Amino acid sequence: MPKALMIQGTSSNAGKSLIVTALCRIMRRNGINVAPFKAQNMSLQSFITKDGGEIGLAQAIQAFAAKVEPDIYMNPVLLKASGEQGSQVIVHGKVYKTMKPKEYYSEREKLWKAVTYSLDYLKTKHELLIIEGAGSPAEINLIEHDIVNMAVAEYLNAPVIIVGDIDRGGVFASIYGTVKLLKFHETLIKGFIINKFRGDFDILVPGIKEIENLINKPCIGIIPYLKNAGISAEDGFSLTSSINNQISLLTGTIKIVVLRLRYISNFSDFDPLKIEPDVELIYSLRKEDLLNADIIIIPGSKKTIEDLKLIKELGVDELLRKLSKNRTEIIGICGGFQMLGKKLIDPHRVESSLKEIDGIGLLPVETIFHPYKITTQVEGYVNSKPSITIKGYEIHMGETSGEINLFHIKRLATGESIFDGATRENIWGTYIHGIFENDSFRRLIINKHRVKKGLKPVEFIFSWQKIKEDFIEKLADNIASSLSMERIWRLIGI
Known part of the structure; x- marks a missing residue:
């Protein structure tokens, strides 16, 4: 039975894409046939697969990290904002229609079928799926329309790690609030990661211990602020070298x-x-x-x-x-x-x-x-x-x-x-x-x-392709040294 691990965030730009990219490479280094997945992405940064399908650029980068060919099933729903018209909706790599939010939510069941079909397909091709959520999973006004966060975790019975961005402030409150608002899914949440940390680790320790006690979930790791992290706005490469x-x-x-x-x-x-x-x-x-x-x-x-x-x-x-x-x-x-x-x-x-x-x-x-x-x-x-x-x-x-x-x-x-x-x-x-x-x-x-x-x-x-490869390798090294990989291996069951 294929394994899965899901990375969700307390907010947009918490670092989900970066962590999924790194984990894909870490797993590949360990000989695991791994693939990335994001049910729904909203981005004007897109990539074209070999068969002519359009997916989010972030999933293509993650596929490169996993050393597999980018596939339309890795990002079955892509939204491209089109101003007052709403968003162009791309399903399985092809334009479906342009919709405003209400119309989009009304088609939830049809889009969910595209998501589950993709998951079922990828499970036949790969040993492990590293799944990225979108935005925050705790938008309680939208949970009934969800096709990208806890709905995916429930479908796969996948362990979830929540990522919080300490650089924007309020990380403990955001982690606590996210877990508590997801009380009906709380058993799937297995821990949290603090991302973009700067400063003295010893000062952070009391807060980590307190939040672990409050939510009864362990800290899986603390990732330092990576100045040149390499993931730009809307999930593309943004490299310095x-x-x-x-x-x-x-x-x-x-x-x-x-x-x-x-x-x-x-x-x-x-x-x-x-x-x-x-x-x-x-x-x-x-x-x-x-x-x-x-x-x-x-x-x-x-x-x-x-x-x-x-x-x-x-x-x-x-x-x-x-x-x-x-x-x-x-x-x-x-x-x-x-x-x-x-x-x-x-x-x-x-x-x-x-x-x-x-x-x-x-x-x-x-x-x-x-x-x-x-x-x-x-x-x-x-x-x-x-x-x-x-x-x-x-x-x-x-x-x-x-x-x-x-x-x-x-x-x-x-x-x-x-x-x-x-x-x-x-x-x-x-x-x-x-x-x-x-x-x-x-x-x-x-x-x-x-x-x-x-x-x-x-x-x-320089070779642009080598720059990208070097970045992924360095990113994987940084993330692997910042996380408790033993805990992650246990969560995955490998």
Whole structure:
């Protein structure tokens, strides 16, 4: 019979994703066939599986830690906030519908079937499931609608560990309150973890003993505040690395500004640029920052037309047109690519109430939005330089036509070979998320600006994939040394 362990939190951002990631790697190190699971995730950070399904990026990271292929059943329900429309609901990797909270809760039974089907499937494939809860399990006004916290623990009869964030204050009260509000499920709660601790451990000990007595649950561990923990907002990687120590070896800095859009999505696309030692990357819409940039990136957006309207309201579109004449490199990723074109046409009102809107007009392309979403991993090469290979993934509702010739790619979900992206002088755009995770391509872009500044190009500094792997290993070491792993092994029954 497959085993399970569930990590729940006293609140959002308590550290659940980080701990599940670490436990997946710890279990894999011990030869256990383990997989992560989160019934319902709400995030604009998503990942595309090999078969073209969309899941939360956090579950993909956890799968990498477990050394298994990310699977749609690891995150059967993904919610992507869409402003006043509610949230786009993705079930088993595909768009189901856009719903407001009341409608979503009314479909609880249908969504719960997707959750239990996924659990039953994963149990046939893996020895152990490490399960992540969402938010707080003690939102008593929502417990009857629960498909992600105690409902999952009850279904699997899984032991639960509660994580509290001491850095935000009130950790003992939050642990006590969470356990007591879950009185009908209290037998499943087997202990608690205090996360993000700074200071003198001896000062904490009396409080731990008191709370253990009050709730009759043991402390499983105290995790120190990990300054560079590596899990960013909405559960993506956000890494720094020792490679930053090499900054003194390089002269010059390439300044990159990512537009801080209201509905920015998949901003993890830019993490590899952030840790390049000769790059300064910021998120901004300020004119002063844009004027000083070597590269400006328009990122992906969950509401492309709304963010395009914002850019126009702020006059950023006009500034981009002026800067393009000054040889500033302007890049569009996914929604940003669509915005750089001449027109965005929305006959089915997929994106907004507008049927059509002019783009920024820097690329010779047009986009038409359709009700269906294209989701696929891709691999290919730069058309003008075939020796530079790339991998990534597409997630978009629209299709773009015109002078599409930047990359030659194969869509792995369908097997079709197509061209992607457009370029005109110092302007280019693509649908490929994760494009900057490709080391050679990333250095090609940065080196172009080094040469422009009279600096020597740098062929290679680090492997992004190795940085991610090193992070997971170090995280697992830190968490393993902070927890009572003997207690955890006993809870799991292994």
